[in-house]
Amino acid sequence: MAPNLDSYFKTVDDNADHFIERLRQAVAIPSVSAEEERRPDVVKMGMWLKEQLESLGAHMEARDLGKQPGKEHLHLPPAIVGSYPAKKDDSKRTILVYGHYDVQPANLSDGWNTEPFKLSIDDKGRMYGRGSTDDKGPVLGWVNVIEAHQKAGVDFPVNLLMCFEGMEEYGSEGLDDFIIAECKPGKFFADADAVCISDNYWLGTEKPCLTYGLRGCSYYSIEISGPGQDLHSGVFGGTAQEPMTDLVRVMGTLVDTNGRIQIPGIYELVAPLTKEEQGLYENIAFTMDNLYESLGSKTGIFDKKEETLMGRWRYPSLSIHGVEGAFSAPGAKTVIPAKVVGKFSIRTVPDMEPHEVDQLVYSYVNEQFKKLGSKNKLNCYLQHSGKWWVASPKHWNFTAAAKAVEKVWKVQPDLTREGGSIPVTLTFEQATGKNVLLLPMGSSTDAAHSINEKLDRGNYITGTKLLGSYLHYVAEEPMKE
Amino acid sequence: MAPNLDSYFKTVDDNADHFIERLRQAVAIPSVSAEEERRPDVVKMGMWLKEQLESLGAHMEARDLGKQPGKEHLHLPPAIVGSYPAKKDDSKRTILVYGHYDVQPANLSDGWNTEPFKLSIDDKGRMYGRGSTDDKGPVLGWVNVIEAHQKAGVDFPVNLLMCFEGMEEYGSEGLDDFIIAECKPGKFFADADAVCISDNYWLGTEKPCLTYGLRGCSYYSIEISGPGQDLHSGVFGGTAQEPMTDLVRVMGTLVDTNGRIQIPGIYELVAPLTKEEQGLYENIAFTMDNLYESLGSKTGIFDKKEETLMGRWRYPSLSIHGVEGAFSAPGAKTVIPAKVVGKFSIRTVPDMEPHEVDQLVYSYVNEQFKKLGSKNKLNCYLQHSGKWWVASPKHWNFTAAAKAVEKVWKVQPDLTREGGSIPVTLTFEQATGKNVLLLPMGSSTDAAHSINEKLDRGNYITGTKLLGSYLHYVAEEPMKE
Ligand SMILES: [Zn+2]
Ligand SMILES: [Zn+2]
Ligand SMILES: [Zn+2]
Ligand SMILES: [Zn+2]
Incomplete structure (x- = not known):
């Protein structure tokens, strides 16, 4: 039975400006993990995030990760962990979500068109600012989901566990050991039934995707x-x-x-290429022009999109x-x-x-x-x-996410892999022993790590609907692993 | 007829401390041409040099070389040119000498054992300081030569033309055009019969050399x-x-x-290797251990000194x-x-x-x-x-220098080439159309351009004798080109 999400969606729309204001506040904190002198801002950002969630009734903790290896005069920013509802409902599934609240360095003089730590929205709804898409937008998506459920009076469909770190852009110092420890029986993340990470991007600009593999x-x-x-x-x-x-x-x-x-x-x-896998690439929303545009040249190796996608992913x-x-x-x-x-x-x-x-x-x-x-x-x-990571896209975690995408974006998502690495993905898979889903919010033109990073208003607001819908579908999906 | 140099030599010896004091004053002026903020010190050094020579009766001029190309806010230090005696004696030969009064950068923190801009003499007579051997020692050698002749009451054997620049360590900006212009008929360097440059080093530590080729x-x-x-x-x-x-x-x-x-x-x-040339390498004072010592390893290409010298020079x-x-x-x-x-x-x-x-x-x-x-x-x-440069070592300019070496060092000099370049050498050859001699004062261990640059007391004092003797022999040498 498909969940009724109408009042949730309406509440998200009604609160769009409020959610954008929340992103504006987050972008204004220059939480650059790579720069020593910004470390207090990283900590400030973590604490701000913790307070946002606490004010919505979540149970939150700031966990000390110790000194920064090799820079012993620097303390690592805390891992911000939490659960919502504060008291676990044993009749519901438990979903562990991950994101990071630190950002890449940015200076106006690098060539930004606007102040990097001031959210600037243009007439096409592009919201420019460091961290807008990587990864403050997606992290705040989860905060928005909780708030919209409360305001809509819709029962929260799962037990949500949260893990937000402040050193992702500088090697996730200290996080692996922390995750492994907290996934042990009786510990904070022990009850997770599946994991969802929103820290990557669509393959293109038009079509959403679910990502099940990384090199x-x-x-x-x-x-x-x-x-x-x-x-x-x-x-x-x-x-x-x-x-x-x-x-x-x-x-x-x-x-x-x-x-x-x-x-x-x-x-x-x-691993050899199977006939079945070979057939998958043809339908992916990707063209050679997409490649040439992102390359800024026509100096690609292959002339065909299928070979290009295989060259990138497999x-x-x-x-x-x-x-x-x-x-x-x-x-x-x-x-x-x-x-x-x-x-x-x-x-x-x-x-x-x-x-x-x-x-x-x-x-x-x-x-x-x-x-x-x-x-x-x-x-x-x-x-x-x-190491590389590949999950099963047939797992209920993925089928639930696919239904959520269809619901909010009116299109079936592409099932994609990525050429790059998000090491924490493998850590979560190994530590929880559960399926991990990469559920992107932003699109390929968001320029994470570059000048003029942005998140489209549509991706942020519809993305908030998507994250919430995913929780509803994942609560209902039959438990076939 | 060999000139009688006894009283000149004695005067040099008697004035050794005075000459070392002169070098101490020069080293104390940090005339680093590569560092913008030291530019006034470079100019100060040039003016100090000019005054030293003027006080000995030389006619001196500080010639403006204009702005520094690419750094138009910086003025180039002047070329210090001069003639001694102030009034030319048409019965004598005219020898043009070149040197530079700027130095490489140096900071105590680079690893110097002593203050780089303070001449420090150890108990083996090694005089440490930036510019001691490159090229303040040799330049002051010419000043000492003039002073010692005056004090000894010995007639000065030639008309000496001097060209001292302040940008050698930073590409000799502006100098080529200046030299070419001043070598034209009627101009300052027009009457030069030969050129002598003292801005390089012996091949080893024991045996003096005359250098007739550069790659x-x-x-x-x-x-x-x-x-x-x-x-x-x-x-x-x-x-x-x-x-x-x-x-x-x-x-x-x-x-x-x-x-x-x-x-x-x-x-x-x-150019093919001739039998005659092949025979020259065997007698050069150089060993494979000299190579290994300067390399700091045994990763040389050749096992034989002859091949090694040819690999470096020819x-x-x-x-x-x-x-x-x-x-x-x-x-x-x-x-x-x-x-x-x-x-x-x-x-x-x-x-x-x-x-x-x-x-x-x-x-x-x-x-x-x-x-x-x-x-x-x-x-x-x-x-x-x-371009490479090769002069004829049979020219009177070289035979005179060889006699001077034998006179002061009691040994026949090696005739050497060098693997590196001293571009001004070729400029002087082409602008004057005359023979150019490279007459080194320092030795291979002087560490020009490195930390702990030094000039041995013996090389400085005997070198001053050498430069003076060279002028006497060159004045007498039969004029076979
Ligand atoms: Zn990220
Ligand atoms: Zn990132
Ligand atoms: Zn030099
Ligand atoms: Zn030099």
Whole structure:
């Protein structure tokens, strides 16, 4: 039986300006986690969020995460956790939602058209401001959902558990251990039946999607060293073996122009493409023009959208990010760097085991270096790695979300994966053992992490309806895992 | 007939402390040309030098070189030019000497053991201080020469023309045009019969040398661009052709680990090695341990000193300096840079014509890039180029200097070339049409441009004798060009 959501929807519409005012207040707090001097603002933002929810009757706690690793003079902002209703109703399902209240750095001088920490709405309803879409809009969506239910007098359909962090844009310091601990029996998140994360974006601008997969990322360094100190190329050029020469030769063997990884064995680790999966890509709302627009050029690898989507979602890729220790400024400097560190990463997909990838990388890189016959020293090592994640889109968590999308957006959502990583997703899956759904609010043009970040008014208000509807459908869905 | 220099030498010895005091005063003026806020100190240093010479009766002029190109709010320090005696003696030869009164930046916090702008003499007579050897010691050598002749009552053997600049460590801005103009008939440097530059170093620590050759340098950029802006490797890895991938593949084809340039045609431009030249390297005071010590490692290309010296002096080399536009900081960043600029330079030697080298480079780089089949754009261009220089060491300017070395150091000097460039050398040769001699005062361990720069007391005092003796021998040498 489809839930009756009419009075809820009407209340959301009636309170739209109030919800936008709430977002305006949130954007005005410059909760930049990467900047030390903004740390008090991050904490202020967490406390503001806690008070918003407390005033709606939620039980909230600010949990201390300790000192910031490597910056012991800095305290981490708290994890803001809560439950609504304050007292659990054992007859209802429990849904754990996650979001983050910190934001990326932003300065007007970076090229913003408006003050980044002042919500500015243009005549097309685009609401500009840092954090508007990433991730304050979606987080406040949950606050709005609670308030609208109260104002509409509609019974809240689930037990809602909330986990909002303040360090997402700076590596989610301290959060993994916290989640794992709080998912243990008897702890705060122990009763979660499913997880919902709203911290990603539609594939395009028109069609909503549900996201069920993310690639992993293994990030490597190739360090090559020889001379005791940087050398002058006039004095030593032609007499010393140069680490930078070796590095570009080794890095030049990693991947070709069309993105084909040259490391033997990598593709053997990739789950084969089934006929069924192959059929899925054709119907996704995505065009090559979407790609060209976001690339800002036509320098794509593939000409077809299906291959492009597979290249982004279901095949590994290797990118070379740069070189540390070499000359990197504008102009000309005739230095022979004594030690250079090349950086590259591999985006991983099912069924690539990270440590197997590591071994293939190390042995290939060492072999390529050996071929050079160099007297320099090479050291190839992993900087960090996060595993890929794929959930079942047939789970009731997803079917409920799909019905909610149809209800509010009048269209069936695309089932998508993403090329990037949201490491907390895998943490929640592993810690709860439950299905995790990525339910985006914003669209592909929102420019998260860039200048002129925005959230469309429609995505925010209809998104608030969507989050609420999802809770109603998820409460009703038959419990097939 | 060998000149009698006994009373001159004795006077230099008697005035050693006075000459060291002169160097102490010069080092105390932090004439760092690269730092805007030190510009008044550079000018002060030039004026101090001018007064020192004026007080000895020289005719001196401070010549305005205009505004600093690209930094129009900054005035260039003057070229300090002069003649001694003030009135030219037409019966004598005219020798033009060059030096620079500006210095490299230096801060105690860089790792200096003593205050960089305070001359500190240790118990081995090593005089530490920024500019001690590069190039205040040699410049003051000429001042000391004049003073010692006066005090000894010895007739000054030549007409001395002086050209001291204050921007050498920052690209000798404005100097080339000035030299060219002043070498024209009727102008200040018009009467020079030969040129002597004291702004380089012995090959080792024990044996003096005369330098007759320098390599040139052609500095190139390879710019590869594609996407409209930097991309996230999660979202675009595997779907976009990456400029950095193309760049490392192209740069990886330029040179091998043993320094062999892979660009076809380069070695065909190099003057063949003659039997006579081949024999010269064996006797040079240089060992592989000298190389390993200065390298700080054993990662040299060759095992033999002869090959090593040839690799440094008479063969071209190619060094890859770095990449602009890619990730270059410590840590990990998963960016796909939209535009990267690889920097490399080729040290050139006789008979490589710079523009021929350019053509070989452009066509090879473009060909390598074409092989990749990339949709990205490549632009390979020259940043700057300076030609190699080789003088005849049989010229009277050199034979006179060799006799002077034998007289003061009791040893025949090595005839050396250098791997680096001193662009003003070629400018003087071309502007005067006369022989140019590089007559070093300091030794290879003086650490010019590094922390703890020093000049040995012996090199300074005996060097002052050397410069004076050179003027006597050069005055007597038969005029075979
Ligand atoms: Zn986010
Ligand atoms: Zn973000
Ligand atoms: Zn110098
Ligand atoms: Zn210098």
